[in-house]
Amino acid sequence: MNRCPECDVMTAHRRCPLCQTEVSEAQAAIRWYPDYDRKQQRIRARISRLAIFIGLLAVLVCFFINLIVVPQFLWVFYVAVAVFYALVSLSHTILSASHIGGKITAQVISLTIVLLVIDAMSGAVQWSVDYVVPALIIAGILVITIIMVTVRLKWTGYVSFLLMMIGLGFVPAVLYLTGLATVLWPSLVAALYAVATFALMLVFANQAFMTQLGRRFHL
């Protein structure tokens, strides 16, 4: 232990932790905390910010090129949604420690946004809302259901995501009713598939599923 002449406190560190004055030439014999790798910590802190920065820069550069080359056709929106999707996939689906159910839900929602923008940009022929989005939602429900059956004992962890996807299953029907979608059957299939999944859960996992519903909807 050495005394810091500035702060008048005792310390085993080489430098006073309060004022950084050197109080000893030798390294501290007592190890209070691990040595942190500053470089690695910095990289870890900056990696997501760097990804967002690069993404935004790419969109900005494309925007200027777009304005200069073909200002009458704003293809930059294709780039923007592609960058958005890449960022979601990188930061949430690949790098984050989120629940797989959450990753699937995020993929369905972000892909829906991407498809809607591409559809709107390419003349709004409505292939996205009419066919692809309902199919995507059905696929999402199906994947989560398969995982729930496969993981067996841990299936309860997927209940909220399944409920969320079942809720999303009614979105195409709402789009049809509001006139945004024009083909009925895919929307109807998505809604029916959502209802069927919910009913199947009730039939095959009656008690446990009801318990989960009670917990997830408690006030």
Added chain:
Amino acid sequence: MDEWYRIDNTGKIFHAVSDTTNSSVFRVAMILKEQVDPECLQSALDIVAVRFPTLTVRVRKGLFWDFMEHNDEQLLVKQEVDHPCAPIDRKENNAYLIRVLYYEHRVSVEIFHSLTDGGGAMEFLKTLVYQYLRLKGNEVTADDKVLRPEDSPKREEMEDSFERYATSHSVRRPEKRGQKAYQIEGKTLDPPGIHVVHGVVDASALNRYAKSRGTSLTGLLTSVLIDVVHEEKIRQGSPEGNVVVALPISLRRAFPSETLRNFFSVANIGVPMDGYMQFDEIIRTVTEQLVEKTDKARLQQGINRFVSLQSSLFIRATPVLLKYPIMRFGFNQIGERAKTMTLSNLGNIALPESMEPHVERMEIILYPTRKSPINCGVGTLNDQLTVTFARSIEESTIIRSFFRRLRQMTGLEVMVYSNRWGEER
């Protein structure tokens, strides 16, 4: 086992407000006399985890409120590698909201505040260290000061004591929005993280000194803190707001609860000072406010208001998607805005005599937040009081002034050490 628990009244707030700048993870730790044996600690944890079912849970998402479910995975002890109170990564931690760490002589328990407060966390740590010492072959006894690992968890330990002690559910008038307090600002540490500095003092001697100045230990430490923060405020050209220190008050002292879940209130102690103020005058104001704000009737009012607010059907029936941003806004605009920093004193922790020779002292680390980037935790064990400052900013003048002032004023020896996060080695 398929138990589930509603998140308690206070826990819901931490659940809503935690983010990258506010981990809502605090630490209680004991420094042992010998190097920690990780295998033995794991064996102790395997036994103790079952004794504390409300702490060994995972959080599930609900539409109106999230909730906690029993977690069947093994809770693993880990060697400390990151800074204290780092956000808990559920994937790396088998979905637990609690982590048990070891480093050299230290056993640390870091807990997401939704699960429990300092009192509950301390009970867990005491039982863990008790079991660890037993497995290491030491003759230790619980002596009613430690919850025995072999006992079954009691219903009272799992209750939401806010609900139990609320005498009225109809206090609709929310608490008056406090005045904006002076807020510490600074440059975020690079890399972002938490720097901690601990100061160890002789507890009995400091307590005697506090009594000689007509106050309690908490009163003295709060007064010194207010004085040094005020000095810093003047140095910055006296920006708006009084210096206000938020003191978490364990409600277990006023209400005979055995709960291991959150059961605390917060008393904001502020001293209006425009320029210089005698230290004795600061002590007098702080002590008066401490007595007034920890009065049982006042604490009861707080419990009633808190429970009433959350029992409103309108609030309960609002989906979390909307409720959490509103709670976050309320936390920042009412709670965080009205205080400069938090000082949490867990008091003198009583260990069985047979355990005392094996334990050196304890540490309490309170996570900083964006609006309260320096926080302070205090704990006493084996007559050694440890004051710990945790900061997320580079500026450390207040901490330096605090320890210098404490040494100068009391003449007591202060031993300091830190984790040196963000410092060049």
